Amino acid sequence: MTQPAFAPATDIADAITAAGLQPGRSPAPVRLPDPAILFRRRADRLRRLAPGHPLSAWLEFVALLSEAQHALAAAPLSAPATPEAQWRRDLDSLRDRLRGALPTPAAEALDSLPWTDADALDGLAARLTTGTLLPDDLTAAPFVAGALQVAWTRHAGGLKASDIAAPATAVTCPVCGGAPVAGVIHAGSDVSGLRYLHCGLCHTAWHHVRSACVACGEGNRIGLRTVEGMDGPARAETCDACGSHLKLLLAEKAPDLDPIADDLASFALDVLVGDGGYAPIGRNPFLAQAG
Numbered sequence: 001m002t003q004p005a006f007a008p009a010t011d012i013a014d015a016i017t018a019a020g021l022q023p024g025r026s027p028a029p030v031r032l033p034d035p036a037i038l039f040r041r042r043a044d045r046l047r048r049l050a051p052g053h054p055l056s057a058w059l060e061f062v063a064l065l066s067e068a069q070h071a072l073a074a075a076p077l078s079a080p081a082t083p084e085a086q087w088r089r090d091l092d093s094l095r096d097r098l099r100g101a102l103p104t105p106a107a108e109a110l111d112s113l114p115w116t117d118a119d120a121l122d123g124l125a126a127r128l129t130t131g132t133l134l135p136d137d138l139t140a141a142p143f144v145a146g147a148l149q150v151a152w153t154r155h156a157g158g159l160k161a162s163d164i165a166a167p168a169t170a171v172t173c174p175v176c177g178g179a180p181v182a183g184v185i186h187a188g189s190d191v192s193g194l195r196y197l198h199c200g201l202c203h204t205a206w207h208h209v210r211s212a213c214v215a216c217g218e219g220n221r222i223g224l225r226t227v228e229g230m231d232g233p234a235r236a237e238t239c240d241a242c243g244s245h246l247k248l249l250l251a252e253k254a255p256d257l258d259p260i261a262d263d264l265a266s267f268a269l270d271v272l273v274g275d276g277g278y279a280p281i282g283r284n285p286f287l288a289q290a291g
Ligand SMILES: [Zn+2]
Pocket: 173, 174, 175, 176, 177, 178, 199, 200, 201, 202, 203, 204
């Protein structure tokens, strides 16, 4: 078997350029998530991606988690709280939902969380959202990520997009401050051809100028790459000015794509650009343990 190799990704350049050049176009700066459908769609997408995939067991596990998240996110709260306080309640509810549904290693990982120590849980959450997880955190981190996503997505879904300011060069989420999972090039709507960065925590999407590197703002040394022979919507945008890379997902190639699911499923591309010396801009809360 030959090693996968880079191939230039030229199929989206024209569409993107055309969209960026339309005079007078002012895209919505922010698109807020719909907590009632987001997690269900993710579970469905993961189940379509899993069969035959090298990470199929992991994709199936995240699908199971997404279904439990859906049950929480779609239900109204009796006593709303800030996401910083609410997420631990959501973690309790996730445990109740998942109990009995998980394979043994995952069930043990769930039980291993410091359930009675709010400070320890908040510490774990802080390390997760800043990309500083410790080796001992890894097995339980997906459940913490799952609860944080529910609390923050519910919060973001209750905001008004017009109240949120997001400059078109923002690198972090204008709602929660989180890192983007990936950029999505949208298709078939009023935002067709435009790039939005998608938060991996609260699932807010914010418009980002397509002509500039998300990390350094440089526009002249950007490349688009894919893995030779790999199907699907994922491309890697690499910047030779700062040495970083960000996943780009093309909705045109997969109208049902989900940034978290499709980023996980295209992990081979991250490995390849990582081997090429590029540092990731994006962060997927379910990737740390996937390998
Ligand atoms: Zn966010």
